[in-house]
Amino acid sequence: MRMSQMVGRRLREDPKDAKTVSHKFLVRGGYIRPVSAGIYSLLPIAKRIVAKIEKIIREEMNAIDGQEVLMPVVLPADLWQESGRLSSVGQELLRFKDRNDKLMVLGMTHEEAVVQLVRSEVNSYKQLPFMVYQIQTKYRDEARPRAGLIRVREFTMKDAYSFHASQESLDEYYKKAHAAYEKIYRRVGMKHVVSILSNSGMMGGSISHEFMLLADCGEDSIFLSPDGKSYKANREVAVSGLKFEKSGEELPLEKVATPHMKTIEDVAGMLKVTADQTGKAVFYSDPQGKLIFAMIRGDFEVNESKLCNLLHLSELSFANDEQIREVGCVPGFASPLGLDPKKVTIVIDKSVAGTSNLVVGANEEGYHYRNFNYGRDLDGAIVADIACVREGDPCPVTGEPLLFRHGIEVGNIFQLGTKYSKPMGLSYLDKDGNSQYMIMGCYGIGIGRTMASVVEDSHDEYGPIWPMSIAPYQIEVCALNPEKEGVSEAAEELCRELEKQGIEVLYDDRGEKAGSMFKDADLIGIPFRLTVTPKSLAAGGVEFKIRGEKDFQILPLENLASVMAQKVKDELAKYC
RNA sequence: CGGGGUAUAGCGCAGCGGCUAGCGCGUUUGGUUUGGGACCAAAAUGUCGGGAGUUCGAAUCUCCCUACCCCGACCA
Known part of the structure; x- marks a missing residue:
């Protein structure tokens, strides 16, 4: 393939909104172009990479x-009705009607x-x-x-x-x-x-x-x-491998005034306890609008995925203050004590069930209780692990801190x-x-x-470094000063020989400045580069450089195609 | 769906009430060049996102759309 004819220009600058490395390089290197939000065309080099990934x-x-x-791609909505997903999947499923007014989905x-x-x-x-x-x-x-x-x-x-x-x-x-x-x-x-x-x-x-x-x-x-x-x-x-064991004797419930202390930090600070000696109430609403009261120790966060799975719900939303008041709870001072299980689903995290003498809300503006003990003060709720794991918590298998x-x-x-x-x-x-x-x-x-x-996974500051197994081409040949001293003749002969060996070759025949060609080569990220120049020919061959490595070596032109074919083969063997 | 932002040449941007809308890169032509994005000369390229309004006059001010991007919610 001649670079002069290849569709897809390289850009000198990063696209202005691209944050991730792959986004920047795929746009800059002429791999992809946006058509609409989240919809892209693949240009020739990307299509070649994709074809190789698909082959593997x-x-x-x-x-x-x-x-x-x-x-x-287009399916009748009936089918999705059968599985129940027509209603359970939200707007992510694109629906439309055909000319007969029949509902279809993509x-x-x-x-x-x-x-x-x-x-x-x-x-x-x-x-x-x-x-x-x-x-x-x-x-x-x-x-x-x-x-x-x-x-x-x-x-x-x-x-x-x-x-x-x-x-x-x-x-x-x-x-x-x-x-x-x-x-x-x-x-x-x-x-x-x-x-x-x-x-x-x-x-x-x-x-x-x-x-x-x-x-x-x-x-x-x-x-x-x-x-x-x-x-x-x-x-x-x-x-996590955290174990919760109640320790010490269970002290009697004690109501304490905590005016305006609504957050865990406030309450814990005022009562001179740490967050892990408090119980935190988090309210959710299920899709039918039923309230879910989740209680977790103050030093944890509720894991909504776990909660959904536990309750067999497809989604959860945070409850609003009105819903919370409706079941008799006071936002900021909420407590599971005295709730009607018919109106509200109570889920208690293991951390709460397994810790003694917690500070919890009193369901009364400005008051909390000390010494809440699950089992004594409340029973019959759903007790489960609904906590987010935290970095450093013990691994459930080895006990070492999780990364x-x-x-x-x-x-x-x-x-x-x-x-x-x-x-x-x-x-x-x-x-x-x-x-x-x-x-x-x-x-x-x-x-x-x-x-x-x-x-x-594989790039440097100049562009992608494609593994040989999926690289758009296997070898790039750059002709530097192609007008001079038989350079382009040598380069084209080399390309022909390489292709005869079954190698996929991209030939930069444009005669640009060396800098331009090398920058472009780096953006295209082909693993092997052969550079033909008057200098290299005078030194008896062409330069061979591996993408991502600094140095190059001069290889003699004689037998070069078969030498390169072997190198490509060896490189490909690494990805079998 | 909430919050924030942007929309002017292929790309990146300037112009923010006054003449024929500009700069850099890119592109085309000619020449000099050629080892990590050269130089000189000449040229081409715009419904200033769309609509309405204000005004003698709008890229510029006002309103309404739309698209795109970023953060979050959401997400096999």
Whole structure:
């Protein structure tokens, strides 16, 4: 490919609003261009990278017996009605009507579509298990797209769905999928990916893992054990190894005046106790408007994901003061004491249930109680772990202090169980002729996000450093002073020879200043660069430089193509 | 959905009530150059986001839209 003809200009300056490295470099390097908020066109070099990522994914999906299919982007809303997600998923699902006034949706994930497909094709245990996958466009009407390709509205995703006759079969396949994912991330050259326990969220099901690239710009929060192996979990589900044991004797309840002391800090300060000797009341409202009273020790924060999962709710909102007063609580001085469990759901965090003599509200303006003891003063509430883990809390496995990291979710795998097969009637006949629901798993990877994540993971101040496995081209040839002393002839001959060896070559034939060409080369991030100049020819060859390394060496022109072919092969071998 | 911001040439920006809207980069032509974004000369490129209003006169002031970006909420 001649650079002079290549579509996609490089920009000298960072795009003004880009914050993340990948966003800056992908725009500056001429990889992507915005069309609308969170909607991008991919230019030739990005398309080449994406094609290579897709190829790797295909190979690994095929290796675990995946069968590639292609389902439509536009789906009838009826299907989503069947699964119940037409109402449970919010505005992220783009809905519209066709000319016949029929409600349609743009697919944001394809459980419904695949179930519809499979229930008409498979109905015997003899056909199970199997997996189908596709690489296809998804649309999610994100409220706030951001960071270039990291969070977009339209994107390409590999989504895979497996179907099983038993949980054991799913478990077994899930492990294989997990291993395949690890291999995919290794092959695309991402070095800092971890798989973590995650929240199943709207996908439903029980067990799920997210594959996270550890990166400061990541939107997800992760807790890791110090060894990076023993425990890895999304903050949404992370637990700590903290043990709560009541100590000492339970002192009698004592009402104390705490005028105008509404926050934990105020109350604790006034009563000369620390935050961990207080109980904090947090009020939520479920989607039906029922109040939820969550009580947690003052030194913790409520983890809303855990609370949702506990109560089987899709979402929570903070309650307003009116709702709180309605059940007899006084905001700022709220207490679980004397509440009517019919009107309000009371959830007590383990930290509160396991600590003696806490300061809690008195449900009376200006008063708190000392020496609240769960079990004595209140009983029968839901006691559960609804606390956010804090950095430094003990790891539940090793007991060592947990580390906190940010991550970009580059893939996820879910055990769905019968979440979709049951409501949508996806069943098969077992050996005994009984009808059974299929057990499903699903497995996703965002392709564009993966490309952007590789940039986050592998770059320097000048641009991306693409791993050979997904680089847009394998070798860039730069002709410096192409007008002189047979330089362009030598460069073009070299390109021909390299291509004859099967190497993908980008030839910078523009005759720009060296600085321009090198800056552009760095932005395009091709792993190997060969520079042909009068000087190098006089020295008997061309310069060979590895992207990301400082020094170069002169290689003789003789046999150069096959030497380079070997180098490319060796480099590719690192990503198998 | 809350909060903040921006919208003028391909990109980055200036102009904030007065003549024909400007600067840098980029682009085109000619020349000199050529090792980490050169120089000289000439040129092309704009419904100043849209609509309404105020005014003799609006890129500039007022109002209403819209789009985009950032922070948060939300989010497989």
